[in-house]
Amino acid sequence: MKCSLPGEFLATEEEFSKGENTFEENGDIRADSTGLPSEDKKYKIISVSKQKNLVPLSAGSIVFGTVMLVRTNSVSIEMHPLNLKSERQVIGASYAMLPVRNVSREYVEDLKAQFKIGDIVKAKVAEAKPWGIDLRTNEKELGVIKAFCSRCRQPLQLSVTGLKCTSCGNSETRKLSSEYGQIALG
Ligand SMILES: [Zn+2]
Known part of the structure; x- marks a missing residue:
């Protein structure tokens, strides 16, 4: 399981739009929480689902x-x-x-x-x-x-x-x- 940490780079803005639990900075989309990133390939959205039991x-x-x-x-x-x-x-x-x-x-x-x-x-x-x-x-x-x-x-x-x-x-x-x-x- 590959998890993202807050602030971790996920994709560029050219590749994806930002979804849940992400933010944009200088053209980069980054995770704002610890969780599992997922890509919606159809709508080109990248989001992060928070994982409560993960440390x-x-x-x-x-x-x-x-x-x-x-x-x-x-x-x-x-x-x-x-x-x-x-x-x-x-x-x-x-x-x-x-x-x-x-x-x-x-x-x-x-x-x-x-x-x-x-x-x-x-x-x-x-x-x-x-x-x-x-x-x-x-x-x-x-x-x-x-x-x-x-x-x-x-x-x-x-x-x-x-x-x-x-x-x-x-x-x-x-x-x-x-x-x-x-x-x-x-
Ligand atoms: Zn030896």
């Missing part, structure tokens, strides 16, 4: 996601939809950014030594804006909860000396969550 992501929301890309200054994470306490979280965008400054309370020299593509991450929303979500992992229980060997792709096991691959003996580093290996994601 938008906001600062402090916990999200789980998969690392898609690691850059020098940020990590791109695809968020997993998740049911929490029977309330469905609204994920306006499925991608979020983890800026290097939000990774740890300690200085992070090399982001590529902290995250790798395919890692499963537990994070909190630092800031949710219509155009994007910033995450943070600067708490003990936040960070990588499952990682895979970059040589052979087997899940890495956490031992007293750190992350190790039991298949090929490779050792790796990550920004680890204190819950590494303890969370099963359905």
